[in-house]
Amino acid sequence: LAGGIAHDFNNILSSIIGYAELSQEGLPKEAPQQDYLREIMTAGMRARDLVHQILGFSRQAEHAVQPLQFKILVKEALKLLRAAMPSTIEIRANIVSDDLVMADAGQLHQVVMNLCTNAAQALLPEGGIMTVALESVTLDATHGATHPGIEPGRYLRLVVSHTATGIDPHLADKSVDPLLGTRAPGKGTGPGLSVAQDHINACGGHLRVDCPATTLTVFLPLLERMGVHIDCSLE
Numbered sequence: 001l002a003g004g005i006a007h008d009f010n011n012i013l014s015s016i017i018g019y020a021e022l023s024q025e026g027l028p029k030e031a032p033q034q035d036y037l038r039e040i041m042t043a044g045m046r047a048r049d050l051v052h053q054i055l056g057f058s059r060q061a062e063h064a065v066q067p068l069q070f071k072i073l074v075k076e077a078l079k080l081l082r083a084a085m086p087s088t089i090e091i092r093a094n095i096v097s098d099d100l101v102m103a104d105a106g107q108l109h110q111v112v113m114n115l116c117t118n119a120a121q122a123l124l125p126e127g128g129i130m131t132v133a134l135e136s137v138t139l140d141a142t143h144g145a146t147h148p149g150i151e152p153g154r155y156l157r158l159v160v161s162h163t164a165t166g167i168d169p170h171l172a173d174k175s176v177d178p179l180l181g182t183r184a185p186g187k188g189t190g191p192g193l194s195v196a197q198d199h200i201n202a203c204g205g206h207l208r209v210d211c212p213a214t215t216l217t218v219f220l221p222l223l224e225r226m227g228v229h230i231d232c233s234l235e
Contacts, residue, residue, distance in 0.1 A: 006051045013051065017044040043080060049106030065104050065203070067223050070156055071095045073105060074134050077112040085120055088127025097136040100223040101156055103203035108220075112158070114196040115216050119162040122214075128163040136222065150206050154222040161215040 020040045027033055052064075074095055082091060101108075119130045137157045139150060193216075197207045205220040 010051050013044060013047050020044060046109055065102060067100050067102055068105050069098060070101050070108060071097060071134055073109050074112055077109055078132060081116050089120055089123050090129045092129060092131045094133040097134050097156055099136045099156055101220045102223045107199035107202060111196045111199050115160040119160050122164040123162055130162045133159045150219060155219040156222060158218040
């Protein structure tokens with residue numbers, strides 16, 4: 001089933017990317033439409049990575065784990081989200097870390113998109129403020145004692161929070177359950193937090209849901225450079 005869906009989606013995606021490339025070639029480089037086409041290409045390439053993940057799931061294949069600079073993915077995801085969100089939602093970003101993590105770029109991009117989309121949906125229809133912060137932190141044994149499973153060490157910490165009312169406190173611990181739905185029928189796009197948690201776990205990270213689930217925190221272990229040059233490109 002997963003392989004069939006990926007195959008059909010890939011056919012549609014090939015047309016989108018192909019015609020976007022042809023449109024780029026047919027326009028002057030200084031044309032304002034070039035910026036729109038670049039955004040289509042960026043989203044198309046991320047969708048291509050998603051197809052690869054679906055195929056990987058169907059074959060139980062390994063993902064393309066590599067050193068990458070997480071802040072590039074976060075900024076890219078926020079740029080895509082700004083264009084899709086209503087003006088009633090304000091995004092406040094504080095992306096300050098240049099450190100690297102070892103992960104699959106497509107999976108981490110999906111994590112950011114899922115967490116931010118959940119926050120945006122919680123703010124609808126009135127609107128509000130969504131805050132996204134990325135920084136490097138050092139967790140000691142004291143932090144591990146209050147949050148079992150997180151070993152002491154250096155981490156990238158991604159925090160996504162919003163000003164809306166969170167879900168009921170007694171549901172916060174189950175918010176990553178793929179069978180739990182916290183929105184009305186027809187609202188939302190599925191078990192985003194469950195998928196995000198799987199991707200975070202795959203690269204040795206942790207997802208924390210703070211009651212009443214208005215703040216989500218991701219901890220990803222840093223990749224220490226050790227004085228060696230590492231290619232940070234996403235391709």
